[in-house]
Amino acid sequence: MQGCALLQQQNLMSQLFSPFPLRGLTLRNRTVVAPMCQYSARHGVANDWHLVHLGRFAIGGFGLVILEATGVTPEGRISYGDLGLWTDEQIPPLRRIVDFLHQEGAAAGIQLAHAGRKASTPIPWRNGFDETEAEKAEVAFEAWTPVAPSALIHADKPGFTAPTALDEAGISALIAAFADAARRAEAAGFDVVEIHAAHGYLLNQFLSPLANVRTDRYGGSRENRMRLVLEVTEAVRAAWPADKPLFVRISAVDGSDGGWTLEDSIVLAGSSSPAASMRSTARRGLRWLRPEGRAALPGAARQGRPQQRGADHRRRPHR
Numbered sequence: 001m002q003g004c005a006l007l008q009q010q011n012l013m014s015q016l017f018s019p020f021p022l023r024g025l026t027l028r029n030r031t032v033v034a035p036m037c038q039y040s041a042r043h044g045v046a047n048d049w050h051l052v053h054l055g056r057f058a059i060g061g062f063g064l065v066i067l068e069a070t071g072v073t074p075e076g077r078i079s080y081g082d083l084g085l086w087t088d089e090q091i092p093p094l095r096r097i098v099d100f101l102h103q104e105g106a107a108a109g110i111q112l113a114h115a116g117r118k119a120s121t122p123i124p125w126r127n128g129f130d131e132t133e134a135e136k137a138e139v140a141f142e143a144w145t146p147v148a149p150s151a152l153i154h155a156d157k158p159g160f161t162a163p164t165a166l167d168e169a170g171i172s173a174l175i176a177a178f179a180d181a182a183r184r185a186e187a188a189g190f191d192v193v194e195i196h197a198a199h200g201y202l203l204n205q206f207l208s209p210l211a212n213v214r215t216d217r218y219g220g221s222r223e224n225r226m227r228l229v230l231e232v233t234e235a236v237r238a239a240w241p242a243d244k245p246l247f248v249r250i251s252a253v254d255g256s257d258g259g260w261t262l263e264d265s266i267v268l269a270g271s272s273s274p275a276a277s278m279r280s281t282a283r284r285g286l287r288w289l290r291p292e293g294r295a296a297l298p299g300a301a302r303q304g305r306p307q308q309r310g311a312d313h314r315r316r317p318h319r
């Protein structure tokens with residue numbers, strides 16, 4: 001039995017380290033570094049920290065390295081320290097990182113994101129917004145009022161601000177911002193774009209009836225709540241080269257009563273019925289839907305379920 005298990009394991013290992021084709025891209029193996037916020041950018045611009053943080057994974061042999069949640073607008077950042085891709089000035093430092101990853105044999109991905117009502121939160125290893133005036137200049141401190149599907153605060157606890165609800169013009173601008181960021185990602189040389197629709201951030205908020213109580217065509221029925229994710233996917237796919245893979249990351253369930261369910265995720269993925277698949281992410285040229293875990297919605301937290309990002313963030317020492 002032991003020998004058999006060993007053989008199976010060896011077979012799995014050889015698959016793990018075998019090339020993986022995705023549209024026009026072939027990863028050197030199937031290991032992927034998931035996006036990880038570093039809270040270390042100024043004005044959304046990448047720097048040496050990001051180069052070293054990401055570069056070591058390429059040196060270590062990963063097939064694909066995905067950059068952290070990167071704001072498609074300034075107000076879409078989780079914190080003022082997030083990466084951004086809302087202006088052309090943010091392209092060259094990213095190009096430097098992409099070139100290094102390529103030089104070391106890894107493919108480069110970037111996660112395009114909008115935090116919605118979970119934007120403008122403090123840097124996790126600080127004690128709230130405790131920056132002194134001198135530090136504020138040094139770290140390019142910013143705080144702002146977030147936008148969301150509905151004017152519902154994420155959680156009544158320090159760190160979250162009551163958002164304003166997006167109007168239709170704001171939603172159109174947001175879709176355009178995702179597409180523009182994808183064009184900039186192409187200019188920076190990325191191989192993969194991932195749309196962040198997970199973890200209770202803006203696109204997840206639109207999906208969830210717990211965060212989205214709109215009465216227009218972006219709220220109410222499941223079809224209406226899915227509309228923005230599908231429109232963003234369609235716009236990004238149109239802006240992103242056809243031979244390059246596009247991923248969407250979702251949280252498969254909200255983990256709270258009355259929230260987004262696994263069945264909803266299956267419908268979103270387009271595998272439930274021909275009618276649903278007409279409006280599905282798959283029909284929109286999506287290469288890979290990455291379902292995982294629960295969204296970090298307040299109800300989920302109250303039930304004692306693990307938040308996606310938590311203790312690990314706070315462990316990082318102040319730099």
Ligand SMILES: Cc1cc2nc3c(=O)[nH]c(=O)nc-3n(C[C@H](O)[C@H](O)[C@H](O)COP(=O)(O)O)c2cc1C
Nearest residue numbers: 034035036037068069111196198249308309312313
């Ligand atoms: C420090 C840190 C930052 C993270 N930032 C992001 C992020 O920017 N985007 C995202 O989708 N997930 C983020 N995550 C979640 C990770 O991508 C990943 O899903 C999680 O760490 C679980 O990884 P595992 O399944 O390999 O254990 C972050 C996690 C950590 C620990």
